Amino acid sequence: MRKLFLFMLFAIFSTQAFSQVQPDSVVIDSLEVAVAEEEMLYKEDSADFVYYSLPSELEYVPGDDHPEILRDRLSCIEKTIPLRYNDKSHAFINYFTVKDREYTRLMMRRKNLYFPLFEKCLAKYKLPDELKYLSIIESGLNPRAVSRARAVGLWQFMSATGKYYGVSNNWLIDERMDPDKSTDAACRYLRDLYNMFNDWELALAAYNTGPGNVKRAIRKSGYKKSFWEIYPNLPRETRSYVPQFVAIIYTMNYLDEHNFIEEGSEMLVQHDTIMLKKFMHIETFAKLTGSCIEDLQKLNPSIIHHAIPENNKGFVFLVPKQTKMMLEENRYAILDSASKVGKKELEVIAQKSEGSIYGRDRVIYKVKSGDVLGSIAIRHGVRVDDIKKWNNLSSNMIREGQRLNIWLKPSAYTNPAASASAKTKTPVASVAIPDSKTYTVQPGDTLWDISKKFEGLTIDKIKSLNNLSDNKIKPGQKLIIGI
Numbered sequence: 081m082r083k084l085f086l087f088m089l090f091a092i093f094s095t096q097a098f099s100q101v102q103p104d105s106v107v108i109d110s111l112e113v114a115v116a117e118e119e120m121l122y123k124e125d126s127a128d129f130v131y132y133s134l135p136s137e138l139e140y141v142p143g144d145d146h147p148e149i150l151r152d153r154l155s156c157i158e159k160t161i162p163l164r165y166n167d168k169s170h171a172f173i174n175y176f177t178v179k180d181r182e183y184t185r186l187m188m189r190r191k192n193l194y195f196p197l198f199e200k201c202l203a204k205y206k207l208p209d210e211l212k213y214l215s216i217i218e219s220g221l222n223p224r225a226v227s228r229a230r231a232v233g234l235w236q237f238m239s240a241t242g243k244y245y246g247v248s249n250n251w252l253i254d255e256r257m258d259p260d261k262s263t264d265a266a267c268r269y270l271r272d273l274y275n276m277f278n279d280w281e282l283a284l285a286a287y288n289t290g291p292g293n294v295k296r297a298i299r300k301s302g303y304k305k306s307f308w309e310i311y312p313n314l315p316r317e318t319r320s321y322v323p324q325f326v327a328i329i330y331t332m333n334y335l336d337e338h339n340f341i342e343e344g345s346e347m348l349v350q351h352d353t354i355m356l357k358k359f360m361h362i363e364t365f366a367k368l369t370g371s372c373i374e375d376l377q378k379l380n381p382s383i384i385h386h387a388i389p390e391n392n393k394g395f396v397f398l399v400p401k402q403t404k405m406m407l408e409e410n411r412y413a414i415l416d417s418a419s420k421v422g423k424k425e426l427e428v429i430a431q432k433s434e435g436s437i438y439g440r441d442r443v444i445y446k447v448k449s450g451d452v453l454g455s456i457a458i459r460h461g462v463r464v465d466d467i468k469k470w471n472n473l474s475s476n477m478i479r480e481g482q483r484l485n486i487w488l489k490p491s492a493y494t495n496p497a498a499s500a501s502a503k504t505k506t507p508v509a510s511v512a513i514p515d516s517k518t519y520t521v522q523p524g525d526t527l528w529d530i531s532k533k534f535e536g537l538t539i540d541k542i543k544s545l546n547n548l549s550d551n552k553i554k555p556g557q558k559l560i561i562g563i
Contacts, residue, residue, distance in 0.1 A: 134217065134324060138171035154326070157333045160208035161280040163326050164308070172320070172327030177338040183220070184331055185343065190221040191332070192345040194234065197263055205267045208280070210329055214287070215266075217324050223257050223381040228465065232256040235266035245269055252389045258382040281307035281322050289318040349375050352404040355394045358419045362386040365418040371403045387422060447482040454551055455539045458528040460486050511535065517562035521553050530559065537561055 150173060151165040163169075176184050198212035218236040219225035231238050232249070233256035239249060245265035247255040255261045273283040276291055285307055286294045297313035304310050311319055331338070363386055366373045377383070379398035388395050399407070407414055445456060453476050457464045464476070470485045478484070513534045521530070527539045527548075542548070545560040553559070 135175065135320070138168075138175055138320075150330070153334055153337075154330055157329065159210055161210055161284075163329060165326075166308075166323075168320070168323035169326040169330075172323050173330050176327055176331040181340070184335075184340065187216050187221060187328075187332070188335065188340065189343060189346050191216075193348060194221055194223075194259060194263075197259055201263045201267050205271050207267055207271060207274075211267075211270060213329050213332060214270075214284070214325060216328050216332075217321070223259050223262075233262045234259060235262050237262060237265065241269070252383070252385055252387060253395075254382050254384055256382075261382075279306065282310075284322055284325060285314060285318050288321040289315050293318070348379060349400045351379055351398045352401050354397050354399060354404065354407065356388055356397050356415075357391055357394050358415065359390050359423050360388045360397075360415065360418045361421040361423070362388070362418075364421040365414065368414045368417060369399075369403045369406045371400060371406075375400055376403075443486050443488060445484045445486050447478050447480055447484065449480050450538055450540065451478065451480075452476070452540065453478060455528060455531075456484065456486070458526050458539070458551060460488060462486060462488070513537065513562040517560060519559050519561045521555050521557040521559060525553065525555070527551050527553060530561070534561055 147165065147170060150170060154163040154165050154169075157163065194215065195212055198215065199209060202209055202211055215221055215234045219234050221234065223234050225234070225236070226232050227236060229238070232242075232254060235256075237245070237247060237256045239256075242249060242256045242262075242265065245268055247258070247261050247265045249256055270283060270287060273286045273291060274280060277283050277286065277294070282294055293315060294310070297310040298304065300313040301310040307322055362376055362380075362383065363373060365371070366376055376399065379400075388397065443460070445460070447456075453464045453467055453473075457467055467473070467484060467486060468476075470487060511534060513536070519530060519533075527542055531537045531539050531542060539551070542559060542561060543551075545563070
């Protein structure tokens with residue numbers, strides 16, 4: 081029923097003429113109606129899940145550059161999508177060509193990984209070829225990029241929008257990280273947004289902030305019909321989105337003029353596919369076939385926990401060609417062995433994850449007198465920003481007696497013994513503050529740990545006595561813990 085309801089609403093807006101938007105019309109904000117609990121949470125310490133966030137706004141400062149040259153160059157490469165020169169686009173051109181040249185070099189190295197795929201898919205849906213540059217702005221061409229808002233993949237799909245366009249996600253597989261599936265979904269989404277607004281700049285803005293926000297901006301502006309006319313009424317990040325897009329197209333087309341030198345391209349290893357229906361443990365498969373685990377991860381970025389679940393429809397698993405040849409020699413034995421390792425542990429975690437955020441367990445914490453979000457976060461091993469998101473908090477203010485949802489990471493899959501011992505560990509009783517009134521920080525200590533070692537000591541008291549503005553401490557540091 082929910083999918084049918086969403087489809088009917090989206091169909092209404094897709095067929096509604098751009099000029100006929102009414103003040104009291106119902107709007108859908110990018111189809112992202114899922115609650116926060118539906119969004120995927122990943123290991124904070126995984127280097128794969130890094131999101132490079134571009135500046136939201138830059139101010140153009142006139143210098144030795146020549147606006148007329150940039151304007152002329154943009155006109156030379158303009159195709160279907162307008163590439164307007166103004167102070168906003170000029171500021172981001174300076175960013176990509178002067179201030180953060182390393183980011184541009186990284187994009188130069190990565191573009192051949194995915195641009196051929198983008199170009200093929202854009203042509204399939206008869207979309208402008210220049211849209212291939214949009215993924216640079218969205219994710220830095222990183223298929224495992226995750227934003228703070230939990231948008232995921234090359235094209236930064238939120239969970240609900242991704243599912244609407246056929247890219248699902250669960251605790252083990254996130255198809256938003258699949259380059260082929262997510263690119264096809266992004267092309268269909270961009271096509272639908274263009275059909276809705278009949279304007280590419282507005283379609284791009286809607287891709288960033290959702291069609292609902294763009295329609296609201298149109299109403300607030302008095303029903304103006306272009307991006308730059310509704311610009312003041314758009315969210316801050318969206319105001320920068322189109323200028324960033326213009327600037328990265330300029331930069332990638334005029335690399336020589338800004339003295340960028342090709343330093344080689346990142347490439348995927350030559351690969352083939354195998355169809356899997358049974359559970360498979362990736363690390364075991366890698367060991368039995370002599371494969372490089374990093375190559376397998378790079379070829380299959382949608383696999384989250386180094387395992388492929390059972391799937392009657394089958395999972396297309398990409399492997400290096402050499403691995404495919406090795407597999408053909410002893411296929412049954414290798415796949416059978418890889419299907420028996422780690423399955424039980426993973427099933428335990430998967431069962432616990434039902435009703436939770438993909439494998440995290442929820443606890444309800446009742447705020448006590450003296451609590452602050454920082455101390456609660458440290459106590460539970462989570463981030464303040466996450467607690468705020470899980471509980472729809474717009475600030476750090478909390479009140480005594482308030483109940484907070486907190487989602488804890490399970491550790492049983494990676495280290496079942498450690499998890500069991502942690503549950504049975506007896507808390508250490510606090511002791512009186514020593515006569516020296518000081519404490520030397522030990523490796524692994526946190527302010528929460530130290531506050532529990534001594535009677536009457538709190539995190540806030542430690543910070544106040546030592547003039548600490550945050551919770552950062554280091555081994556060997558001497559802290560005043562009493563007066």
